Amino acid sequence: MSITKQYLKSKPECKITFCVPAKEAEKVEIAGDFNAWNLTELKKFKNGNFKGQFNLPVNKEYQFKYIVDGKWTNDAEADAYKWNEFAASENSVVVV
Template sequence: MIKRQAVKGKSQVKLTFVQPYEANRPRTYVVGDFNDWTPVSTPLIKRTNGTTSASVVVASGERVRFRYYTEDGKWFNDEAADCYEPGEFGADNSVVVAQL
């Protein structure tokens, strides 16, 4: 799931990337344009509601390419993405448009 929320007084949108918590899944990160594809800079944090999530703020209307990365080196996409597009390393990237 991807939540979108307006940033008050700015033309920005807060994107919250949400995944179900899985006890056996290695630590997971959201990686994309917003963090220069740096694998460990945006970790998903465990929440009390049984999910993990991380938020980033981007310009309103921006097309954001991203994927999830686990500490054991696996990459996966988000089923809730607006669309997918080919990435430069042969796998598709998830894409979300930051608009309400």
């Protein structure tokens, strides 16, 4: 898993690309603070990676999780992790 950040010069935003290598998976989704915890499906590429991009305001941190074939999972390369009482588990964090 990887997270790529590209800060925009024209406005205070950062283009975040989430990439999940999951060749065997049928479907990968992401949910987090930035999409009101609604499931957003990532696009599957021929090499087995799933990718999605979001433009996020800078100077914030966002909690998120991936859903790989229905199973919630964290990003091993997240900037940090935060405990979530509601889910009784940790969420991945990306700092922008």
